[in-house]
Amino acid sequence: MTPPEKTIEIENLRLAYGVKEVIHSVTFDIYRNEIFGIIGPSQSGKTSLLRCLNRTIDFVSNATVSGTIRVDGADISRIKDIYALRRKIGMVAPLPVGLPLSIYDNVAFAPRSVGLTKKDDLDEIVERCLKQAALWDEVKDRLGTLGTALSGGQQQRLTIARALSHQPQILCLDEFSIAIDPVTTMRIEDVLKELRNDITIILVTNLTQQARRLADRTMFLCNGDCIELDSTENIFSDNPQYAKTYEYVNGIFG
């Protein structure tokens, strides 16, 4: 069996806000076309880790990052066109954010920002992305209404559609289910399982059972340290390598 292809390699990543270090030297790899779960209590650096990946951490003025992150072999701290990097990585924030534009414009925003203006191409992208995000049937008759007028669950799927609109190879979902109901969550989870055929998915969640349902491999991050990284099966078994993992997964702390 050949070793799986690595799409993201992270080496000795450290992140500090001012003098306070929130991620202490984390090293791990993410393979192509897997669903990679990251679990851990709040304040353990999960969201910050994602922000390092697409370099939106640059917008935080007092953050200092060290260590290397390679995406498809390219060191992202040396990348010139960081916007291309961000288009390569789709990002879904915890709370749904419908931009105050129409539904159509929400999804067409990213393609337009790289200069795609042909109506046919845009129509096709919008339809495909909304279908992939399981939202098409609900909104296909009212693409002109404001994205902010949708319900929370719909907005979250709109956010996912927007994240898919720039055709990313990696999709990061940051606790996407905290603001939506269980039924919608299950629908999105089904969507994710389908998307896995095409792209790599990084799933940050504090619902440990969600990681268990979806992820191929799971990493347990606690207070900025990678405690354990293993196949999901092992993490959720009765005897993971570290007792702390067992305690967190079974709700004894966190």
Next chain:
Amino acid sequence: MTDPIDPVTRFTKTDFVVRKERIQSVSKILFSLMVISMIIPLLAIIAYLFYHALPSLSWEFLVEVPKKGMSEGGIWPAFVGTLYLVLISLAIAAPIGVFAAIYLNEYARDNWFNRIINLAVINLAGVPSIVHALFGLGAFVYAAQFGYSIISASLTLAIMTLPVIIASTREALASVPMTFREACWNVGATRWQTIRAIVLPNSISGILTGIILQVSRAAGETAPIMFTGAVFYKAVSRGDLFPYQLNEQCMALSMHLYTVATQVPNVKESLPYATAVVLLCSVLFVNAGAIALRVWLRNHKKW
């Protein structure tokens, strides 16, 4: 003594509570009196101005030129002059102010350099108007050799009102939620694309409000234009909309009020009052417009 457990007496007021409540109502009355004593006399004063202005107030007063050594006639040249000064200073200050606010709110990181910029903006807002006048005189009239002219006066006014525009635009920009920006960055939009597509369309009414407020401030200022471009009197034909060249001096409403109130002998009694009322009404009208725009904006928010 009452039984402490008796449910009826348990919630009756003690003397202490009664006294406490009395202080409460006294304080409330006191504070409302303070507000009233501030507002009522002012309304009375404004009504007094109107009452005295009434004999002169007419459409004729607005479009007529001053006569008999400015002791009679209308205020047309002053009105048009103020219009010129305000519009030109607006054309200079609005773009710089809006861009500066965009820089401070969207681009600037929290470092020493930008703290100095912030400090400069605050300081610029606090510089007395007469110091702006000295600056305008030294920089534009003499150093840049624009002479006493509309352009010198407008530049001085523009720099003076710049911090007003910066402050209000920043406030408008800051009211757009951060999550919108992050969502845009996440899909690979550049800073400017984000500003252009999301931040500006959602703060434009707030920015406009600030610009309108600049107009009203610039219209009322006297000291900065007094020594840079405004003149006591200039012959202009009645109702002429384009009486001034940019390199000429002009009359201005605020300056005209100062002149007729203090410098001109034997002025018709209602004339300065009418001038004051016209100036006051123009400024308040513009301000009311800004407030109306803001209220409208709040009721039509998209998120």
Next chain:
Amino acid sequence: MNDTADSTLKNTLPQRQFLSIAMENLLELIIRLSGISAIIFVLAIFFFVFREALPIFFSDHFDLAKFLFNTQWYPTSEVNVRYGTFALTFGSISVTFLAMIIAVPFGLGSAIFISEFCGPKMKESLKIIIELLAAIPSVVWGFIGLTVMSRIIVSLTGAPVGVNLLNGGLILALMSVPIIVSISEDALKAVPDSYREAALALGATKWQIIYRVLLPSAKNGLLAAVLLGIGRAVGETMAVLMATGHAVQIPHGPLDSVRTLTANIAAELGEASAGSDHYHVLFLTGILLFIITFAVNLTADLVIRGIRRK
């Protein structure tokens, strides 16, 4: 591995056009330059005012200590020219002081009323009125002082002239109340509602909440409001020029006429011929004013910043 799908994903989106990137860089350059412009303007103000003031230091009639502390201001005297600004500085201080004695309690009281005692509708309309008050031009205030206020003062006190220290103080008070109200209202609003609720839960009345909870926790913001009010009062020109009378003297009571630093420049700059000592000394007075207001505003800013850091 799904390499074909991968490469199609990569290629369906075009690269951005060179032109649009260039336009964007140009715009960002303009934005950055505008951001820096505030610093440039402040430095330019100092530079140009100081440049016009500089020659006075080489004049025989000038002495910095006398300029600051002498009360004799005779800039146009033929025999004995004296440039002492102390009477003017004292005029500025006394008018500001009088204005603050009136404006601070009324301003703070109104702010407390607006933020704590009235309903949302009332609050909205009062804030609009305050905002409109703040918009009244200073020359109109001066005119009010000259006509309305002076008549009231003459009829109430029997003073020979109505344009004096008291008149200027009252006008300045009315002018600085709006700024004090709006900033203190912000400061009171910034006190978390949880403080009020916690105090209410302990059975405190409104007055006790204001006195023991709000004022202590908002004191820095209120101080900043007062400082900015002072800044506005010191820098005000037209209103004091028209309302305080025209005597360069140390006032003995509120009914004496005074002249302030600002009014002095406005009154004499037109008469002083460019390049004369008188002209230069007026610019030096401007530098003095610049420094005073800079200090006041800087302090207010540090006080406000102190709150934010907390």
